[in-house]
Amino acid sequence: SQTIHQWPATLVQPVGSPLSLECTVEGTSNPNLYWYRQAAGRGLQLLFYSVGIGQISSEVPQNLSASRPQDRQFILSSKKLLLSDSGFYLCAFAGSTNEKLFFGSGTQLSVL
């Protein structure tokens, strides 16, 4: 069966520190992968999506970057975190029909 793993669940980082959030998918090959961010009590903002290894599309200019070093691995990074990077980060992959998304459990990032 298809599963998605996202870690860590919670992260507290000081301003200016680097960031690396990892997401891995099992049970499927060449999935479309997505990173979303959710501000408290708000909707989801699409940050990045990837249709294949090394292929990253950025939706909004920001302090973050994404990479896909392997088919089922998606990494969200920052060299220097800002206060405004705080939020709930969600990784997702598209199912076999490439329509509905399956989400990870999310990472609550607090930048202090």
Added chain:
Amino acid sequence: SQQGEEDPQALSIQEGENATMNCSYKTSINNLQWYRQNSGRGLVHLILIRSNEREKHSGRLRVTLDTSKKSSSLLITASRAADTASYFCATVFSGGYNKLIFGAGTRLAVHP
């Protein structure tokens, strides 16, 4: 913005009552999806309705789509306390390359 917008932002009802949430969007879509999010968790896909469909059912869920009005509604019948969550509509707009754009969500509270 292509983003869907849910209405109301918050809804409070008693167990056994029906809950209706609405979603409006701005451009032509391929499909519209509804997701549920429990507090602090990832999103779970509920139902997908295609642009050529007008109504769809899944258990206690009923979704309608009116492409002429660019709107959709989600009805939860005979609500339960366990239905307490945020509900989001998401659209894949025509030519949107499988990018799912989410609205801000409706927070539903079902009281025992």
